[in-house]
Amino acid sequence: MLMRRTLLGGLALPLVATRARAQVWPDRPVRLVVPYAAGGPTDTVARLLAERLSASLPQRVVVENRAGGGALIGTEAVARAPKDGSTLLFTTVVHAVHRALHGTRLTFDPTADFAPVALVGVVPQVIMVPPESPVRDVPGLLRYLRDGQHAYGSSGAGGSSHLGVELLKSMTGVRAEHVPYRGTAPAVVDLIAGRIALVMDSVATGAAQVRGGTLRGIATTGPRRSSALPDLPTVAETVPGFAATTWNAVLAPSGTPDATLAAISEAVTAALGEPALQARLTELGVEVPPAAERNIAAARQFVAAETAKWEKLIAEAGIRAS
Incomplete structure (x- = not known):
């Protein structure tokens, strides 16, 4: 009888845990809203995560692309969604600059209307120049920009490829004229043709150009060397404290x-701890932080720090949304 009770008690534990977890999840599929078009690097990462979460959670996680307006359309949709965990936002650094770029035109508050749940990964950028450029390293790039009138391309005002170069200018005093494009792809075309001096692009897309020799990689922009381009130094090795x-x-x-927030965060953290998913994300240039740095508290601190950092730069540089 004692053994029977022990066995029954042991079986009850996972049932209780499963029931408790189900109670904090909505009773319908979870929408993971990506405020960008399907097929891009952000969408790809979101779908990998959603697939893994769907295999372990009470409800399926379905990616929904709500592109347009510089990520404003999808973000607004989530801000107005039911507050029950059935709709989540899968966003990027753009969330940290909405308020500074759009001000009173916003229909939501990026800070007050959202609760950070989990940091999925950080994606460094890579500074690229044409193969025939005399620039071969960060010190050479800084000398080059100080000595002449040069232009750089970006995906548009307020994008990470724009803000990263503006941060470099702010920290070093170099000059470079900003030429905004409709995405980094056309900027890279002009870079290859030698019509602009440099482009800072995500390693998720820029690494292929560097590895193939189409463009010369100068440095990556994270706090440590990128696994996607491990032979390149970081900008911070020359400009201490630089990270973009x-x-x-x-x-x-x-x-x-x-x-519900805790359940989502725990599920995301567990999924990101799986070696197969980590390996796939690494291939895409996404650096998954340690578990202690991707939970709710860490995510909240990270997003707040990024918001303060980029809002300060935007104000000082007088950047306006295009």
Whole structure:
């Protein structure tokens, strides 16, 4: 009889845990809203995460692309969504600059209307120049920009490729004229043709150009060397404290119950701890932080720090949305 009770008690534990977890999750599929078009690097990472979460959670996680307006359309949709965990935002560094770029035109508050849930990964950028450029390293790049009138291309005003170069200018005093494009792809075309001096692009897309020799990589922009381009130094090795990355994070509408936020965060952290998913993300240039740096508290601190950093730069540089 004692053995029978022990066995039954042991079987009850996972049932209780499963029931408790189900209670904090919505009773319908979870929408993971990506405020960008399907097929891009952010969408790819979101789909990998959603697939893994769907295999372990009470409800399927379905990616929904709501592109347009510089990520404003999808972000607004999540801000107005039910506060029950059924709609989540999968966003990037753009979330940290919405308020500074758009001000009173925003229909939501990026800070007050959202609760950071988990930091998924950080994606450094790579500074690229044409193969025939005399620039071969960061010190040479700084001398080059100080000595002449040069232009750099970006994906548009307020994008990570724009802000990264502006941060470099702010920290070093170099000059470079900004030429905004509709995405980094056309900027890279002009860079290859020698019509602009440099482009700072995500390693998720720029690494292929560097590895193939189409462009010369000068340095990456994270706090440590990138696994996607390990032979390149970081900008911070020459300019201490420099870091200009994009990132992926999961956010929920503010007011979502704490228990639901905790369940989502734990699920994301567990999924990112799986070697197969980590390996796939590494291939895409996404650096997954340690578990202690991707939970709710860490995600909240990270997003707040990024928001303060980029809002300060935008104000000082007088950057306006295009």
